[in-house]
Amino acid sequence: xxxxxxxPMVACLxxxxxxxxxxxxxxxxxxxxxxxxxxxxxxxxxxxxxxxxVPSQEQESLQDDIAPFIxxxxxxxxxxxxxxxxxxxxxxVTAMGTGTADLGAFGPFGYVLGTQQFDNIEVLIQSIxxxxxxxxxxxxxxxxxxxxxxxxxxxxxxNSPNGVVQVAALDAVALQVGVAFGDDxxxxxxxxxxxxxxxxxxxxxxxxxxxxxxxxxxxTESSTSGYLFPALQLTDLGLDPQADVNPVFAGGHDAxxxxxxxxxxxxxxxxxxxxxxxxxxxxxxxxxxxVFNITDExxxxxxxxxxxxxxxxxxxxxxxxxxxxxxxEGELVFDKIYGWTGIRRAxxxxxxxxxxxxxxxxxTDPP
Numbered sequence: 092x093x094x095x096x097x098x099p100m101v102a103c104l105x106x107x108x109x110x111x112x113x114x115x116x117x118x119x120x121x122x123x124x125x126x127x128x129x130x131x132x133x134x135x136x137x138x139x140x141x142x143x144x145v146p147s148q149e150q151e152s153l154q155d156d157i158a159p160f161i162x163x164x165x166x167x168x169x170x171x172x173x174x175x176x177x178x179x180x181x182x183x184v185t186a187m188g189t190g191t192a193d194l195g196a197f198g199p200f201g202y203v204l205g206t207q208q209f210d211n212i213e214v215l216i217q218s219i220x221x222x223x224x225x226x227x228x229x230x231x232x233x234x235x236x237x238x239x240x241x242x243x244x245x246x247x248x249x250n251s252p253n254g255v256v257q258v259a260a261l262d263a264v265a266l267q268v269g270v271a272f273g274d275d276x277x278x279x280x281x282x283x284x285x286x287x288x289x290x291x292x293x294x295x296x297x298x299x300x301x302x303x304x305x306x307x308x309x310x311t312e313s314s315t316s317g318y319l320f321p322a323l324q325l326t327d328l329g330l331d332p333q334a335d336v337n338p339v340f341a342g343g344h345d346a347x348x349x350x351x352x353x354x355x356x357x358x359x360x361x362x363x364x365x366x367x368x369x370x371x372x373x374x375x376x377x378x379x380x381x382v383f384n385i386t387d388e389x390x391x392x393x394x395x396x397x398x399x400x401x402x403x404x405x406x407x408x409x410x411x412x413x414x415x416x417x418x419x420e421g422e423l424v425f426d427k428i429y430g431w432t433g434i435r436r437a438x439x440x441x442x443x444x445x446x447x448x449x450x451x452x453x454x455t456d457p458p
Contacts, residue, residue, distance in 0.1 A: 135401045139171040143183045143192040144428075145201065156428045159420060167411035168404075180204075180313035187212050193397045194408070196429065199390050199445045200315035204454075215405055216394035216412060217441070219433035223264055224441075228316030228386035229363040230299065233351050233379055237302070237358075238295030242381045245269065245279055245291035247364070250388055260291050268292040268366040268377040281370070289370050292377035299384055300328050306337040308347040308356035315445060316362045317344060320386035323448050345369055351380050362430075390441045392429065409436070 142164070144157055154176045161174035175192065177183040180201040186192035188209030195212075197205065205212050217224060227250060235242050247263035248255055260267040261277050269291030271281035281289040310317025318340075322332035332338070336358075341347040344361040345368035351359040352373055363385065366376045373379075394412070396405055413434055415421035425431040 136168075136170060136404050137193075137400075139173065140168075140193040140400075140404075141173045141175055141186075141191065142194040142196075143186055144174065144176045144196045145180050145183050145198070153428060156424065160415060160424050160428075163415050163421075164408070164411050167414065168407055179311065184208060184212070187395065187397065190397065193400060195395050196392065197395055198313065198315050198392045199442055200319045200449065201313045202393050202395055203442055203445045203449060204313065205395065211398050212395050213398040214393050214437040214439055214442070215396040216409060216434045217437035218391040218393065218429065218431040219435055220391060220430055221264065221266065221432050224391050224435065225388040226265065226316065226391055227363055227388055228320050228360055229365075229382045230302075230321065230358060230360060230384040231348070231351055231366070231380045231382045232297075232358045233354060233381070234357060235295070235381060237297045238381065238383055239297055240295055242293040242295040244293045244378065246294045247292065248294050248296075248382055248385045250385065255296070255385055257294055257296060263364075265363040266367065267364045268370050283371050283374055287374050289374040290376075290378040292364060292366055292380075292382065294382040297383035299324060300330065302358050303330060303335050304337070305357040306339060306355075308339045308341045308350040308359035310344050310347050310360060311340055311342060314344075314360075315389050316386060317347060317360045319445070319448055319452065319454070320389055321360050323452055324384075324386060326452060348376065348380060352376055390445065393437050409434070 142157075142161065144153060154174070157174045157176070161172050165172040175186075177186065180197070183192065183195045183197070184201065184205035187195045187205065188211065190211075194215075195205075202212075202214060220226060229248070243257070245260045246257050247260050247265075247267050249258050249264060250256075260270055260279065266277070269279055269281050269289050270277045272278070273280060279291050283289065309321070312318050318332075325332045325335070330336070339350065339356055341350050341356075341359070344365040347356075347359040347361050348365050348369055350356040352369065359380075363382075366380050370376050396408070416425055416431065416433055422432075
């Protein structure tokens, strides 16, 4: 797991952290569509499919962000594709289970619970972020007194065979706040559009038991990194993840970071490093929001599909997403919406660890 997340990006940066080349200007959709081989509609394919997304950011923003991808997917498949952003996980899994949606982008916990409800949901795609098929959640705070030692700038926390360790931000698996890509790889040179330097993220080590009684901003109850795995950590320490803290469900990873940044919560949870999602508006977020602990490794998020669809359509969808991620526009779009840099064929058994975590917490139904 101690692979360098950025290695595939030296050639070309792609998606769940920062825009490729820091450019906010997407490539021309028409040009990309011409470069993507079109698939002729096959016998048995539906005339239209619906692709559902659960917000990891503001719902309206996500609807706009997925539009270029939906257009390219439609051109590649040769059938109509509708992109829909649901208000929450429950809406998406219900849509898939009842056939209203054909595809859905899920976190691993949402996918696992969805398969417990409906037998027509199967996994198709697993995301890759900078070479890794796993990630972890991060605990962060605006109160440095929680730390065992003084927080260090330009550092991050990683899992290792010997437990959680503090590493330099440039050596972290996930792209950290304050880090941008130069000609020779990652550098501490990230900046806003007007040239304001984005401060590198700080981290420290702290005992999780110290959060008892504090206001904690979780993301959603169906989020693996934003609730499930952190809740399991607290349970293992003898703390109730809701009764022993003042829980707030912020609704998204960026919202949890914002809550801690603004002082509306003492502690928050997100994927690593979701501080980047608000860095352009708040270039000091890495300094004010301090990472102090992390969860165990979690399998990356997925795209699930209606199992009754033809296999050649499933293959065509996979190939179209893979081809889109190989384009400059695809890199930018997926970086913005979910942080993916690549995909692989999903393996069902990889999600057994998530099923076990849900079982240990006694969660067998969607929240």
